Structure formats: C-alpha cells, structure tokens
Amino acid sequence: MMLINGVETNFVSAFDRGLSYGDGIFRTLKMVSGRPLHWSYHYDKLVQDAQALGLSCPAQQVLRDEMAHLNAGMTDGVIKIMLTRGVGLRGYQIPAQPETSRMVSFSAMPEWPGHWRTDGVTVRVCQLRLAIQPRLAGIKHLNRLEQVLARSEWQDATIAEGILLDQDGGLVGGVMSNVFLWHNQTLLTPRMDRCGVAGVTRAVLIEQAMQAGIPVYEDRLTLENLLQAQEVLLCNSLFGAWQIRQLNQHRWPAGQMIWQVRNWLENA
Amino acid sequence: MMLINGVETNFVSAFDRGLSYGDGIFRTLKMVSGRPLHWSYHYDKLVQDAQALGLSCPAQQVLRDEMAHLNAGMTDGVIKIMLTRGVGLRGYQIPAQPETSRMVSFSAMPEWPGHWRTDGVTVRVCQLRLAIQPRLAGIKHLNRLEQVLARSEWQDATIAEGILLDQDGGLVGGVMSNVFLWHNQTLLTPRMDRCGVAGVTRAVLIEQAMQAGIPVYEDRLTLENLLQAQEVLLCNSLFGAWQIRQLNQHRWPAGQMIWQVRNWLENA
Numbered sequence: 001m002m003l004i005n006g007v008e009t010n011f012v013s014a015f016d017r018g019l020s021y022g023d024g025i026f027r028t029l030k031m032v033s034g035r036p037l038h039w040s041y042h043y044d045k046l047v048q049d050a051q052a053l054g055l056s057c058p059a060q061q062v063l064r065d066e067m068a069h070l071n072a073g074m075t076d077g078v079i080k081i082m083l084t085r086g087v088g089l090r091g092y093q094i095p096a097q098p099e100t101s102r103m104v105s106f107s108a109m110p111e112w113p114g115h116w117r118t119d120g121v122t123v124r125v126c127q128l129r130l131a132i133q134p135r136l137a138g139i140k141h142l143n144r145l146e147q148v149l150a151r152s153e154w155q156d157a158t159i160a161e162g163i164l165l166d167q168d169g170g171l172v173g174g175v176m177s178n179v180f181l182w183h184n185q186t187l188l189t190p191r192m193d194r195c196g197v198a199g200v201t202r203a204v205l206i207e208q209a210m211q212a213g214i215p216v217y218e219d220r221l222t223l224e225n226l227l228q229a230q231e232v233l234l235c236n237s238l239f240g241a242w243q244i245r246q247l248n249q250h251r252w253p254a255g256q257m258i259w260q261v262r263n264w265l266e267n268a
Numbered sequence: 269m270m271l272i273n274g275v276e277t278n279f280v281s282a283f284d285r286g287l288s289y290g291d292g293i294f295r296t297l298k299m300v301s302g303r304p305l306h307w308s309y310h311y312d313k314l315v316q317d318a319q320a321l322g323l324s325c326p327a328q329q330v331l332r333d334e335m336a337h338l339n340a341g342m343t344d345g346v347i348k349i350m351l352t353r354g355v356g357l358r359g360y361q362i363p364a365q366p367e368t369s370r371m372v373s374f375s376a377m378p379e380w381p382g383h384w385r386t387d388g389v390t391v392r393v394c395q396l397r398l399a400i401q402p403r404l405a406g407i408k409h410l411n412r413l414e415q416v417l418a419r420s421e422w423q424d425a426t427i428a429e430g431i432l433l434d435q436d437g438g439l440v441g442g443v444m445s446n447v448f449l450w451h452n453q454t455l456l457t458p459r460m461d462r463c464g465v466a467g468v469t470r471a472v473l474i475e476q477a478m479q480a481g482i483p484v485y486e487d488r489l490t491l492e493n494l495l496q497a498q499e500v501l502l503c504n505s506l507f508g509a510w511q512i513r514q515l516n517q518h519r520w521p522a523g524q525m526i527w528q529v530r531n532w533l534e535n536a
Contacts, residue, residue, distance in 0.1 A: 002282050011279040014270050014371055021412035022290030090375055092419035103282055107358055131399030143411035144289035151360035167400055
C-alpha cells in the first residue's frame with residue numbers, strides 16, 4: 001500500500017520528474033513492531049539529501065503520521081519514502097514552483113536466508129565500476145541504473161551481495177550496502193565523496209564505534225584492503241549487518257566484531 | 269495526452285522501476301504535419317538502447333499506431349516515448365519476467381526565440397562535469413540527474429544551452445544536444461563512449477555529411493577545440509541545428525555550415 005501526497009493510491013502522474021529523470025531521492029527503513037528503526041537518522045539524511053538536490057522536504061510529523069497509518073498493525077516490515085521534484089513539463093529545467101511529490105509505502109521484509117545472519121555471507125566483485133561524480137556522491141537519489149546493472153550480473157542465490165569498485169578501482173561498498181573493514185583494532189570504511197551512498201546504518205555504526213572509543217576512519221580503500229582485513233562487514237537498514245565469509249577463493253573465519261556491531265545497531 | 273501500454277491515462281504505477289531506479293530509456297522526437305521526423309533512426313536507436321539495458325522493445329507498428337492516435341490532428345509537436353522495466357517489487361534485482369512499460373505522449377513544441385535559429389545562440393559552460401561511465405555512455409536512459417542539475421545552473425533566458433565537459437575535462441556536448449565543430453573543411457564531434465547521449469540528429473548529421481563527401485571524425489575533444497573551431501553547431505531532434513555565436517567573451521561570425529546541416533536534417 002502506498003500514500004502519495006497523503007492519498008491512498010498506487011498511481012503517480014506519468015509526468016512526475018521522478019520518472020522522467022530520476023529527479024528525486026529515497027529512503028528504505030525497517031519497521032520493528034511498528035517503530036521505524038533509526039528514524040531520527042533517516043529523517044536527518046532525508047533533509048540533507050533533499051537539500052543537496054534543492055527539493056523541499058516534508059515535516060517530520062507528516063512522515064511519522066503516514067508511516068503509522070500504513071503500518072496500523074504494528075508489524076515488522078519495510079517503509080520506503082520517495083521524494084521527487086513533482087510533475088513538470090518536458091525538459092530538464094526545474095519548474096519555477098516545483099511541488100515535491102511524497103510517496104510512502106509499506107511492504108514485507110525481504111526473506112534472506114537465516115544462515116546469512118548466523119554464518120556470514122558469500123559475495124562477488126561486480127564487473128560494473130561506478131562512475132565518479134562528486135556532485136551526487138553520498139546522496140540516495142533515484143538514478144540507480146548502475147546498481148540495477150550491477151545486481152543483474154549474478155543469478156546465483158548463494159551470493160548475498162556484489163562488491164562495487166569505482167572507475168579508478170577504489171572500493172565503494174556493496175550494491176545495496178556499505179562496507180566496513182576491521183583491522184588492527186580499527187574500523188575502516190570507504191569515503192563517500194566520489195560515488196556511492198552514505199547510508200544511515202553506516203552513519204549509526206560510525207557514531208556508535210566512536211562513542212565506544214574505537215577508531216573509525218573514512219578513507220580511500222581498495223579491494224586489496226578488503227581482502228587483507230581481519231573481518232569485513234556489510235550493513236544496511238534492512239539486514240543490519242552481515243559478515244563476509246567468502247569472496248572467490250578467499251575465506252574469513254567467523255569474527256567477533258559482527259556481534260559488537262549488531263549490538264550497536266540494535267541499541268542505537 | 270499519454271498512452272500507457274496502449275491505454276489513455278496520465279497515471280503510472282508508483283511501483284514502476286522507471287520511477288524507483290530510472291530503469292528505462294526514452295526518445296524525444298518532432299512531429300511535422302503528423303509525421304515523426306527521422307523515425308527510422310529513432311526506432312533503431314530505441315531498439316539499440318533497449319538492448320543495452322536488456323529491455324524488450326515494442327514492435328515498430330505499435331509505436332507508429334500510437335503516435336498516429338495521439339496526433340490525430342496531424343499538427344506539429346513533440347512525441348516522447350519512454351520504455352521502462354515495468355512494475356517490480358522493492359530491490360535492484362530485475363524481476364524474472366519483467367514486462368516493459370511503454371509510455372507515449374504528445375505535447376506542443378517548446379517555444380524557443382526565433383532569432384536563435386536565424387542569428388545563432390549564446391551558450392555557457394556548466395560547472396557540473398559529467399561522470400565517466402562507459403557502460404551507460406551513449407544510451408538515452410532515464411538517469412538524468414546530471415542534466416537536471418546542469419540545467420539548473422542558469423536562469424538567464426538569453427542563454428540557449430549549457431556546454432558539458434566530463435570529469436577529465438573532455439568536451440561532451442550540450443545539456444540537451446550534441447555538438448559539432450567545423451574546422452579545416454572537417455566536422456568533428458565528441459565520441460560518446462565514456463558519457464553523454466549519442467543522439468539521433470547527431471547520427472543523421474554524421475551519415476549525411478559522409479554521403480556528401482565531408483570528412484567527419486568522432487574524437488576526444490576539449491573546450492579549447494571548440495573555441496578554436498571556425499563554426500560550432502548544436503543539434504537535437506526538436507530544434508534541429510543552432511550555430512553557437514557566443515560563449516563568454518568569445519564570438520563567432522555567422523557561418524555557412526549551419527545552412528548545409530539544416531538542409532541535410534530536413535531532407536534526410
């Protein structure tokens with residue numbers, strides 16, 4: 001079910017600039033017993049991304065009310081929020097008075113194999129390399145063809161995620177997740193200033209690690225760095241955190257950091 | 269007015285992957301007295317772009333019939349065709365049996381000042397630099413945030429177009445057009461293998477020039493090359509061709525090639 005600008009409908013104007021140009025942003029977050037997990041982080045990021053594209057952002061209470069309406073049963077599931085630049089005439093130029101379209105929907109949680117959580121996951125490296133575009137880096141915008149094409153590279157259901165590098169070979173993260181390397185008592189994660197999405201779970205994890213006194217660095221990293229790390233973690237708003245246990249022939253033993261990270265995420 | 273999968277409606281599923289991810293392609297073409305200009309080129313390009321993203325492409329006759337239906341008055345105007353990967357569940361993964369959504373609409377021609385055609389145009393150089401992504405280069409896909417942001421850099425209505433460079437400083441073209449340099453009896457145009465859209469009017473122009481025995485090269489070009497050219501032309505499917513007469517302090521005299529090019533485009 002979806003609410004579009006507060007109205008229950010599954011249809012949107014075919015002249016919405018979100019469709020024409022991907023002119024908008026989105027958020028995906030987890031509802032746990034009717035509560036949106038890490039909501040204040042998600043709202044802050046929504047405001048920040050909206051500002052980066054010059055979109056107006058709805059008031060927090062509007063979104064809270066709509067999420068509550070969609071999830072009246074207080075169950076677990078996924079909330080997706082999209083904000084677009086609304087209906088426009090043909091042409092790239094932004095209308096003089098654009099009216100943001102707001103689309104909020106609720107759906108069931110994806111069904112990932114339970115052992116990915118307990119035993120860790122196998123990943124692959126995607127052939128597609130992300131373009132470097134500092135102007136859009138970090139923003140969760142609606143131009144996601146790179147992710148669609150990267151995800152289409154494999155059908156093997158035992159592969160949980162694809163690792164993405166940028167055009168220069170820099171490590172970016174997973175197709176639908178951010179990545180953290182645990183090495184020498186330090187957490188490392190790729191900078192999101194050239195491409196990639198700076199996810200909310202990544203932000204929560206950085207904040208919690210710093211509060212726990214663990215050094216965290218955002219850095220330029222490579223696939224080599226990933227392979228050499230003691231423990232490699234993926235995170236996103238829906239699955240929380242997974243440990244990478246295998247990439248091609250490379251295997252990692254079950255780690256400890258994954259439990260620490262999950263504890264942070266569940267209590268933030 | 270719009271036809272979506274053959275049905276008259278202005279609304280599309282809010283779960284269409286065109287909206288969620290920009291997972292689709294489009295074409296914009298000119299109707300002249302009820303006939304789509306350069307139709308066979310447009311259809312070929314639609315097929316080619318669909319193939320590049322793994323979308324199925326509707327039969328030519330389906331689109332011809334829909335264009336005729338939309339433009340029953342046989343007037344001049346703009347046809348826009350969008351093909352998306354259709355409705356999908358949440359997540360980047362392409363559904364097992366995706367059904368392409370087909371959206372065809374007709375609208376009035378944009379009203380550009382008449383003297384842009386007779387006297388040429390003034391352009392600016394955009395600050396935004398296009399990302400280099402060979403996997404998507406040349407394709408007219410729905411991920412157009414870069415063009416939206418580039419077009420938002422100016423409000424001055426005397427500026428007809430913005431010139432785009434790539435992250436390496438290479439010349440790409442205009443925000444909504446391709447560019448040709450006329451120099452030493454030769455036509456030069458940027459290669460579309462790293463970013464940019466390889467437009468149909470560009471293809472027609474290259475073909476016609478070759479048939480006329482004029483050397484045409486697709487090359488790596490720079491802003492320097494553009495400034496040094498004897499004559500610089502912009503082209504797209506709606507305005508045909510414009511001569512650039514001014515960029516910042518640099519001015520070009522009225523040229524001859526523009527007339528030759530227009531003649532080609534109108535008779536192809």
